[in-house]
Amino acid sequence: MYVTTLQNFVKALPGELKITAKFPEATVEIIQFEDVKKAAAGKD
Numbered sequence: 001m002y003v004t005t006l007q008n009f010v011k012a013l014p015g016e017l018k019i020t021a022k023f024p025e026a027t028v029e030i031i032q033f034e035d036v037k038k039a040a041a042g043k044d
Contacts, residue, residue, distance in 0.1 A: 003019070004033065
């Protein structure tokens with residue numbers, strides 16, 4: 001399953017999908033998927 005497909009599914013519930021990477025030093029939210037979605041829609 002693509003992340004955007006999962007995001008659309010969660011949004012339809014309605015909900016919000018957030019992806020994070022947890023490291024010993026910090027937790028980082030992955031936000032690059034928003035950039036890909038905007039580029040695909042021609043909203044650069």
